[in-house]
Structures are given as structure tokens and as C-alpha cells.
Amino acid sequence: MTFAKSYEPGEFESDIYAAWEASGVFTPSVPRVPTDNDGNGVDDRQGNLTYSIVMPPPNANGNLHIGHGLTVALEDSLIRYHRLKGISTWYIPGADHAGFETWVVYERFLEKQGHTRFEFSRDELYARVWDFVAEQRGNMELQLRALGASCAWDDLTFTLDENVVDRVYTTFEKMWKDGMIYRGEKLVNFCPKHQTAFADIEVEHKDEKGTLWDIAYPVKGSKKEIIVSTTRPETLFGDAAVAVNPNDERYTDLIGKMVKLPLTEREIPVITDEHADPAYGTGAVKITPAHDFDDFEVGERHNLPRLQVINEEGKMVNVPSEYAGLTTEECRKKVLKDLKEQDLLRGEKKIVHSVAHCYKCGTTLEPMLKEQWFVDVEKLAAVAIKHLEAGEIKFYPENKCKVLINYLKGLKDWNISRQIPWGIAIPMFRKVDKTATDEPDWIFDRRTNLREIEKGGVRYVRDEDTFDTWFSSAHWPIVCTDWTEENYNPYYPLNVMETGADILFAWVARMIMMGLYVTGEVPFKEVYLHGLVLDAHGQKMSKSKGNVINPMDLVTRFGSDAFRLGILRGRSAGMNQAFAEDAVIAGRNLCNKLWNISRLIQGIVDEKKTDDLHSSELEYTTLNMGEDWICREINECLEQVEQDMANYRFAEAVETLYSTIWDKYADWFLESQKMFKNVPLLKKTLETLLIALHPFAPFVTEAIWQNLSWADGFVATAKWPEKLEFDPISAENFEKLMVVVSEVRGTLQALPGTNNAKKYGLMYDNDSLVKDNQMLIKTLAKVPTINALEGAPRGLRLALANHELYLDVPEKVVSEYKESLTEKILAVGRELDGLNARMMNPNYVSKAPEHLVKETEDAIREKEALIERLKQQLKLI
């Protein structure tokens, strides 16, 4: 049981984690299906206290980034705190197959090997990615351990686990039966590079420079023409109409007429629609239902044909032969050239407009007409809104609830089809044999391992697509807790969902909708959203900027605890905040401080050899003011931490612990204990602080706990401390003594000359607080002597503390101090003026609460007395 001179996290962390894991301290004590004596499931809602958090699953084959580090710091401190509180905690780890992300990585890998996805079947690709992920897997799980995440590893859920797929299929089937799933030909955001569609939420809009061209469409049977404005001339082949605003008088005579579509032989009608903005361009707009979202809606309203002219590779189709096969860009050039030759191009204007991009590769997304599976979200959103408005979920920060409701109110149907092999196969099969007319075209079947099935003599082939990752992730609280229809599960709903504010819509919203749909209950009672971790200068971290901070580097350099303490510093819910390495260093220093505090105390325990009592047998009493005071301060600290944890104020909790341990416990209490050495109290208070800091700094607190000669078990499973007993009056007196000591130190510093603390002693007169504690004052103030004053007062009286205490300073030095004394009198005088002014105000006296008025009166008396003392001091000189 020896303590090295400093704490070296690297020497302890992995062993400690292994010991925790091996002893099963992370396993919840209450089973997820509580049973009675006969083994039947029971609803013991009242019986046991449980606390559950599911981890937002990191990418299974990736490394943790700093956001994960923050997530673990937040979630694990909640879990550990509640575990110490004696609650059965379940922190469920997860791993994400990360459908699209992983697919992009894998496709790049294929390309490097000289292959493309088109050489393999969907099933082959799935198997290959599975192996690819399996090979890379495991890193992030080790990293979670390094961060100290106290999760139940046996319950790790992978997003492609059988129970996840089962649950997703069950939900999908239910939705299918409920008529909430439909196959629709709709415009989807399609990435021609990745060959897949995206949900609206995955699209990134960027402002880009573009050109707005004016093109003349000749009106049939008239010499007139109608000029439309477009940024995409190549889509004119897909035009189904020209629209003008019904109130636009310029075009009244043309409504209903046919115009000739340039470069083709087709004719299209002029229609009226509110979509056409008379103030924009010429006020007339070409309508291309198959390649523009607004035009699609106009087309729906007017029953216009959807003519697809761009295919999935971004090439022109269904166009005159000289254009067929061109890329959209080539086609645009040729169209413009040809229009110019025919004198139909009437102008161009540079504009800035926002363009949809693939959030992964940046390719411009093509609105593409495709048959996809959609979820009708109307009911889902309505139910979610109802529960949110009823306040069933508490949000941190609070305003995100409104933001979410606002989003849900405008939610459009959800495209859940992805043309990516890596994911959960959509369990729908299409009829092959067209002759069996009374059979539906699509049937639901769970046998997605088969490409083709037979039912009632009819052959069906599986839809090749996979689910949008968010469709399955939306089930996360349900699948991680093993929620079932049959049994009451004490861990569902979760106590809190902690995740990034950036996925409020993509994930949190969908978990709420899905949770309510599947279980009838909201999936979590509270939501804590964290903001982005920005770099030191407040910039978003990105690979291209090269400002990415790797959490594992910090763990290696400063220790896991230091990282956790540091990243929680100065952070509040929902806010993007800069990351300060300084804060991690401060965390590292705190760990070392605590280590050395323990080293000192263990040293005293060894030296005194008074007892070998273990924690459970400890009986302590306070014997002097400093001891009463520290008990009071520790109690206040515990209370503060409890309050902060209940309100998710992590940074404040850490701050309170930091200052209690450092500024109070070490700087004042332990300094005074060098005289008194109250061993049972030292043990008790140290244990209390170790437990209180444990949620935030699990490793160092455990390393110390294991190193102490008297502590048993793990601090990780210790009991959250009860309040300490103390004498409040005595504690108050210590505070007075602290003021005395501070003034001695401050005055010695302010006096001219160096090494004053060694030169001048202290003298006291007729003052019991000082007289009774002279040795303590001498120790704390580090003065060479302390004696009773003999004869008339001399030297420098310490006026601030209002005690009969004098610094034994020669008159020459005192007179040099005169100036600062005068300044002090003036400063106190200014404060006094302010207080007096307040009391002169009759409204203050009559309207402010009585205790405040009384406080002001007291303060005035005190200041007046102080000025008097200072003036006397001045006279003495």
C-alpha cells in the first residue's frame, strides 16, 4: 500500500477496468423481466429502482471521435452516479452497422481493388461487407473501455442483430397492415455516384452560383411566344406544361393554348398554377414533373405526365437521338447551343441558388422519379406531437421540445428505401407472374435470406433495397432493453436519452414516433442533447481543416479521467462549445492532487497506527473548528452535486467538486490537520470525496480506493455518502479564522520588501478566537512567531478581520505602508456611500424584503467600524 509521488494514469487504468468488468459491477441487479416466486413476469414498477441509458451506437468498424468522448463522459457519469445511489443501473452499449457510412467506405475499398459493386449480387455484397466490418471491429469497444464507460458488455447490441431485424420486421408488418406503408412513385433525392436515394433530412443544401436562362416557347397558331426562365435547360425535354400565375394579366390570353416545345415536335399546354410567381423572371415557368420537386406537385395537381429524361447514371434518355446518352452537363451545353442557333435563347442572368448535394461525396443530387417504400407519417407525427405537448418528455435544453414539435408539424412522408446492399433487407416481395391477377403485387415476408419465394403457387422476388438506417435506429430503446409485448420491462422507457443535438430530427424524433407506435409509451422520460465539440478556436472539426482532436490521444497523454473532467468543463446542454486542452490539464492536475491528498492521509494513518478500522466500522467525531468546517463544506458540496446531477449540470458538479477538494479540503483542512491528525475523520472525509468524484473520474478514485489500507470493495459500487455531523458554530468560527489568516498573508505580501513572511511575527491581545487558536494561525499563516502583545499596541493592526491582532513590523516599514492604508480607507468609504444611498431610498426600505434591509444595515455598521479601525491604524503611524 504505497503511493507513488505522482499519479500515473497509464499504470492503473486498464487493470482497473478489467477488474470492474470481471467482477460484474456493471451488470444491473434488477432483471429486465422481473418474476415472482413462480417465475411469472410481474410488474414491480413500485418495487425496484432502475436507471437505464442506451448508448448511441458508434460505428462498429470505426474509431471513436471526440463527440463519442463527450457522450461517454456525460452518460457514464449519470450511470455511475445512480449506481452509487444504490439504483440498478443498465448502461447498454451498442454498435452501428452505419449503413451508408460503411457502404461508402467499402465501395471505396472495392474501387481500390479494381472492382465495382455491379460485379456482385446484393447478397454477395452483404456477405463481403459483413466480413469487412468483422475484420475491423473491436477498436471502438476497446476505446469505450479506455474512456471508462461502465456498460453491460454482455448486452451489447449490434444494429444488425437478429432481435433488431426481427423487431424492425414486426413493426414494418404492423405498419403495412395498418396501411401506413405505401409504394410510391415519387421524386427522391438521388445520388448518381452512390446510386441511392436519400431521405430529405440527409440532403445538404449549399448556395451555388448558377445561370438563369430565358427560353422562348412559340405559341401554336399565333405569332406570340412565351418566355420561360430556367436554370436547367436540359430538362426541357421532360416538360409537361408551362405554368403562369392565374392572376398574372400578361398571360391571360394564352391560358389553355398549346406551345411548341423547342428542339422537339411535342406540344404542351399553358396552365395556371399558384406556383408561378409573377415577380420572378418572366412569370412563366416550365413544368418538368419528373425532375423537379415543385414541378412534381404542380404535375399532380394538373394530372400532367411524368416524363423521365435523365436516368440513374445521370445520362439523358427518352430524348431526340442527338441528345440521348449525353450527361446532363453535355446535354445542357448542346441544348443552349441549339437554342441559340434557332434564336430561341433570349437571355441569361447569373444567380445564386441553393443546390442539393450528397452529404457524403458532395455530388449534386438529381431529383429522380423512383418507386420507393414510404411511411405515411401523418399519424405517427400527430401522436408524437400529442405526447410532446403533454410534456411527457423533458428536454435539456428545454427549447428543443418546441423545435421538435415544429419539425413534426411539417414532416413529409418518409422514404425508407435505400439502394445499398449493406443494411436490413426490406421484407417485401414482388409478384413475378403477372397472370395471377387476384394476388397482390407485393407481399410481406420475413424470409429475406431468399431472393425468391413461392406462395400459393405464385412466385415472388425480393425487393433489392434495404431500410434507411434511421428506420431501424428508431427502435433503439426498444431493442436494446429487450422490450416485449408480453412482459413488463422496468428499464423501458429509458430514464434519459443522451445524444447529439444535431440528430434531434433524424433520430430522436423517430425514436419517439416509433416508441409510441410500437409500445404505446414514449421511449424515454428525458432527453439531454449535447452540442458539437468545436476546436480550440470555436471552429467545427473536420478532416479537411486538419483540426480534428482524437480523444484517445488525450487519454494517452493525460489519462481517461483528465479527459472526462476536461471535456465536461464549461459545457452546457445543446451548445456547441470549443474544446480546451487546458481544461484537460486542469483535470489531470486534480487527479494528481487527489492522489497526493490520499498519499498524505495514508501516511498519517500509517504513522499513527491508532487502529485498523475499515470503512464500515468508522466512527468519527469532530474535535476542532477546522473539522467542523470541512464537514459543513463537504455536505454543501454533496448537496450541490446532487442538485446538479438532477438537472444535468455536469460542468457545475465538476466545478463544485474541484473547488471543494482543492481549495477547501487540501488548502485549509489538510493544512490544519498537519497539527491535529484526526484519523477517523480523515478516513471518512477522504472516502466521501472519492465517492463523490467517482462518477466523473472513475479511474483515479478507484486506483486510490484500491491503494488505501482500510477501504474495502470497489468505490464503483460504494454507497453514496450520508451527510456528515458537525457543529455549525464551530464551523462558522473557522471561517472567521480563515479571514484572519488571509489578511495576514495578504498584508505580508503587500508590505514593502521581500521575505516578509519570515521576518515578522504576530502579536495578539485579548481576543479569544486568536488566543485559543494561536498555533493553528501560526501554522496556516506560516509566520515565524506568535506571541501575546506586551504593553501598548504597536506594529500593524490587521483591521479587516476585526481581531486584536498585530503584525510585528518596524515603524519605518509601517509608514511606507501608509499610502495603501489611505487607499483602503477611501475604497471602504466608497462602498459605505453606496450602502448608505440604498438606505436613504425610502422605497428600498419599504419594498425590499426585510432580511435584505437588515443585511444592508449590518453591512453599514461593519464598514463604519472598519473605517474607524483603519483610521486608528493610520493614527498609530
Next chain:
RNA sequence: GGGGAUUUAGCUCAGCUGGCUAGAGCGUACGAUUCACAUUCGUAAGGUCACAGGUUCAAGCCCUGUAAUCCCCACCA
């Protein structure tokens, strides 16, 4: 166009329902040093709380407006 936020010390941020002299970490300056810790100890300097009004006995905090910065959603033919 709709919505959400931010602005407090040199830097990164606290400041919860308005109430003593606005706090912390880092940084800066000055001083200390065997006796737990230089990953230390002590002391200090540093703030027009973005700006302008208002409410109030009292405003960093509440209200109105202005400016700057950032984010999300929708739209831009």
C-alpha cells in the same frame, strides 16, 4: 421566408426562480520552496456583462428595439 440560439476578464466558459463587492480554469504579474503534491503553495492585477430604451426599491438575468455571429428547416423556375 419560418424557427432556434449566441454576445460576460487576454482565451474557453459559469452565473439556476432578479438581491451582499459578477465567478472558474487557463494565461499574466509578483512572491515562496527539503517535511503529500512544481501536475506545488501564497498574493495580486484584469470586466461599460454587445448597444439603446423600458419595467423594478433593485437588472448580467425580465420586456421592447438595434447590431454582430452561428445553426436548423423551407424555398429560390
